[in-house]
Amino acid sequence: MANADLTSAFRAVRPNEVADRGETWTPTTRADDPNDRHDRIDFVLTGGSGVRVLAAEIVGEDDRSADVVVPAYPSDHRAVVATFELSHAPG
Numbered sequence: 001m002a003n004a005d006l007t008s009a010f011r012a013v014r015p016n017e018v019a020d021r022g023e024t025w026t027p028t029t030r031a032d033d034p035n036d037r038h039d040r041i042d043f044v045l046t047g048g049s050g051v052r053v054l055a056a057e058i059v060g061e062d063d064r065s066a067d068v069v070v071p072a073y074p075s076d077h078r079a080v081v082a083t084f085e086l087s088h089a090p091g
Helices: 009-013
Strands: 051-060 079-086
Touching: 009 051, 009 079
Parallel strands: none
Antiparallel strands: 051 079
16 A cells, blocks of 8 residues: 555554554454454555545444444444545646
8 A cells, every 4th residue: 555655544644653543453352352453454545746634533332442322323433424525636
């Protein structure tokens, strides 16, 4: 993706990887489970001119792990949703 000049929308607006890990894998095990690795496996990628990331949020099961909470969350991983502003050159 880097070679295609694409950027993670999440990291564009939330650049601190230590303070804001944005974990999407997995809501089904404890964060301290030694048999599982919690990480961000879901991405929204962006690139090109005229595209600006306004926000990026994690969708999931509770407000400790997600910005957007969905009761009875139906998946084994959380999601990333992003909001963009698009502009174009006058033609």
